[in-house]
Amino acid sequence: MEPVLEWNCRRVIRWFNQNGFPGYDETLKENSIDGVVLINLDHESLKDLGIRALGKRLLVLKSIYFLKLQHDVPITSDSYVPRTVDAEPDYAHSSSFQRKHTRQTEENISRLMEDISTLSSEVTTVRNDMQR
16 A cells, blocks of 8 residues: 555545545645645645535544554644544554554555446446447
């Protein structure tokens, strides 16, 4: 798995879309949001990106929190920590084997999502070709 701190803007856009936050592609590009910037987003910066709804900002921040845990990015005093963190899987205290297994599963899911996206594009192309 490519470390989040090395993600470029395209990878961040893919993460946003895969995590249920589509529609921000242009905004993320315009604001040069890479992995380093992503893990430092807060409520105000999400508002600046056009995410006005509090509920959606909380979901994005919660997703970023778990992304940090998955990539061993330190949780600082400035980091958003979800109130429901006690009810969620404890990545920080899980065994090395569990973290490795979780990462492998996430990598597999990510690859499958990319494959689905590619296949969807190819099906659309074939469908358009057949309609001509």
